[in-house]
Amino acid sequence: MAMIVSGEQTPIARKISTHAVIRTVMANGPISRADIAKRTGLSKQTISEVVRDLEQDGWLKPTGRTDGRPGRTAITYELDAAAGLAVSIDLGGTKIAAAICDLLGNIVAELKVPTDRRGGIHLVEQFCRTISDLNALAGTSSDSLRLIVLGTPGVLDPATGHIHAAPNIPGVEAINLRQLLSETLDIPVIIENDVNLAAEGERWRGHGIDVDNFAFVALGTGTGMGIIANGALLRGARGAAGEISYLPIGGDPFDPGGFNLGTFETAVGSMAMTRRYVGFGGRQGATVADLFNAFECGELSAVAAIEETARLTALAIAAIGATLDPELVIMGGSIGARPELVEAIRRYLPRCTPDPPRIEISHFGNRAALIGGMGIAVDHMHDDLFGVDLGEP
Structure with a gap:
């Protein structure tokens, strides 16, 4: 729904404007400020201020100029996908698949390694090594990672993140995998059942x-x-x-x-x-x-x-x-x-x-859970970076 905003904005109004601009750029970029204004209903002044702030903070980048139109050309902008990175990990009984993706869900680096059969705490160590190897492949660092999504066999308690009934992964039921991994890498971790992630992957792009x-x-x-x-x-x-x-x-x-x-x-x-x-x-x-x-x-x-x-x-x-x-x-x-x-x-x-x-x-073969993890990661990054919390009504 179009929203008209003019004059000085309150903090919540600025959040809403920023959210509208980001969503519009993601759906239609590369796009000029004038076209963003037409699609959102925001004033040209508001658009200029929001785009300027997003560019300075590294979320938007200029990509060229409009062409094929009468009059002066205008700068076009798109989301800088590399401004937010996340890791998707699919833990299997014999193999671990892992990938780094950007804000648009593009795969930046991907690899597959045999699962440490000792399980338990050794898996946390292996995940850390795997993420380090991914960063080396991508030329990135853990400081740029905003989220880890981990798919695992077994029944997952959605409240605690505790894993039950995972007989193919020894020792995983005896540890708090989400807490250990998050504390070790100082990155938020989401754990989800691997087949649920596969379903999410098919819903996202399959x-x-x-x-x-x-x-x-x-x-x-x-x-x-x-x-x-x-x-x-x-x-x-x-x-x-x-x-x-x-x-x-x-x-x-x-x-x-x-x-x-x-x-x-x-x-x-x-x-x-x-x-x-x-x-x-x-x-x-x-x-x-x-x-x-x-x-x-x-x-x-x-x-x-x-x-x-x-x-x-x-x-x-x-x-x-x-x-x-x-x-x-x-x-x-x-x-x-x-x-x-x-x-x-x-x-x-x-x-x-x-x-x-x-x-x-x-559609994705044995990579469905990995793709689903990336879809979840992208959604959470967008919500965390550009979402709007209006509070209780």
């Missing part, structure tokens, strides 16, 4: 960009689901919404042995797939990669293993559809994003549900 109701289902070493319901992330009462590992599918849900990994994960995770492959006559000691290679060669034991995994996953998606009614289910993870598996899931779905949702493979 298949979910125009979809208000969808689920991101990750299959790999473990299983999980991120839920976007009515345009917002659904967490549940204890932050455990989407923990499909515990769906009573693929085994006996009353067997307490399934309480650790979950009945469904025990039936479709990577260990289950290789165990199923060997049970159908496949090679002893085979990996998931071996299984898919054998599938490509038409080996019947591999075909049977993937078909059974797809059948069980279709049952899970049917249950998801009955409870959440998503327009779209996005498949991700090292196993869930495999086209061979997704094709089989699509075949099984109409056999177990009358109205199957659309199924897509993640």
